[in-house]
Amino acid sequence: MEFKKNIPIYLQIMDKLKQDISLKVIEPGGKLMSTRELAVKLKVNPNTVSRVYRELESENIVFTKRGMGTFVVEDENILQNIKNNMANDIVVKFIRDMSNLNISPEEAIKMLKEIEEE
Amino acid sequence: MEFKKNIPIYLQIMDKLKQDISLKVIEPGGKLMSTRELAVKLKVNPNTVSRVYRELESENIVFTKRGMGTFVVEDENILQNIKNNMANDIVVKFIRDMSNLNISPEEAIKMLKEIEEE
Amino acid sequence: MEFKKNIPIYLQIMDKLKQDISLKVIEPGGKLMSTRELAVKLKVNPNTVSRVYRELESENIVFTKRGMGTFVVEDENILQNIKNNMANDIVVKFIRDMSNLNISPEEAIKMLKEIEEE
Amino acid sequence: MEFKKNIPIYLQIMDKLKQDISLKVIEPGGKLMSTRELAVKLKVNPNTVSRVYRELESENIVFTKRGMGTFVVEDENILQNIKNNMANDIVVKFIRDMSNLNISPEEAIKMLKEIEEE
DNA sequence: GTGGTCTAGACCACA
DNA sequence: GTGGTCTAGACCACT
Incomplete structure (x- = not known):
């Protein structure tokens, strides 16, 4: 994934994840990659991925189970x-x-x- | 004119001026308000307007005559x-x-x- | 570095950087000093250096990675x-x-x- | 005569006059146009021409006779x-x-x- | 720590 | 009065 210059990276990642979720590339209830894992894959700072997950959580699109990871909500x-x-x-x-x-x-x-x- | 929070003020002013110019609210060859004048009107710092005029000039939409002011190009x-x-x-x-x-x-x-x- | 009186400081810094880049004193893909660092070194205001970096970017000589710094393009x-x-x-x-x-x-x-x- | 954008008009006029003088388009001892006349011809502000003549005088290239006009020096x-x-x-x-x-x-x-x- | 933007206020050259 | 440059210092988003 390549990032556009004038848009914050975290927003670009958020949009990509939202797409994947809405298009069910990631299943409802499914598990997202760990922040660390995704950060490595995208070659970005782990803090950046953290922020993405935090914002998605505040939009009620994902939720976090301590020690388990981050999951897509199941509410269709x-x-x-x-x-x-x-x-x-x-x-x-x-x-x-x-x-x-x-x-x-x-x-x-x-x-x-x-x-x-x- | 009110400014949105997430977009640099200078870009918002640029866009507004481009609109005015393209819709001929400001005539081809016509003079823009002086930097100070526009700054007062928009309640922004003169430097911010200065930057707007500089960028518009670099896009060949306006040109400046030293000590005279800033003008819309005449090329239709x-x-x-x-x-x-x-x-x-x-x-x-x-x-x-x-x-x-x-x-x-x-x-x-x-x-x-x-x-x-x- | 001493500045001539009749030429804007930011242009003089730009020219110096262009020289350094073209002579590969700064490597292709290499990182420029941070704006603040260079400002201190040259005893000018950080805004002045900022403008230099912005103009070099608009000439496609350098590019910036948000929060990371400013880098020389790698295209030989x-x-x-x-x-x-x-x-x-x-x-x-x-x-x-x-x-x-x-x-x-x-x-x-x-x-x-x-x-x-x- | 058309003026370049980034060079003060008065300097461009000065250079033109120096050329004319050095190439003897204007004879040694000859009279220059009056400031007013030249200003009209070049479509510039009379103050601008005044400055040109003042600077040329300070370089000992021309001299002024009160009420008579401005003349090229005769010293070859x-x-x-x-x-x-x-x-x-x-x-x-x-x-x-x-x-x-x-x-x-x-x-x-x-x-x-x-x-x-x- | 990095660049980006903005304000406040100053000085300058030019017309 | 006009735009251009510069300083000082602040705040912000991003990494």
């Missing part, structure tokens, strides 16, 4: 919502950004189709 | 491009963000239309 | 080009300056040889 | 030297700049010839 609804919320946020932001440029949603959709075809 | 093509580039960046980022969530452009467009109707 | 081609560009700029300026005085390149070269022998 | 030696001094300064600076890049005068001359041929 929560998992269901992760993807929806992320997508919704992105779409809303997109509409706002375009309207700031005086570009209507219809025009925006037209641009989307054009760029998609390239 | 460049101005045309500002808006296009900004819009393009937004659309590309949108497609990328959605595809990271395993959402196809078609689905994305569907969501766009739904949210628009709300 | 880019490094090759720094020296060539700097030298080329100097030569072109020289020719232009001399021709403004109605001195042909041939005469210029003659003067060069004379002065060199002194 | 001084005029002779203007060109030589300017050229010499340029050559010395060139050698210094190149040696900073670890480029010997011989290599510098080779580059000069190459660029000249382009």
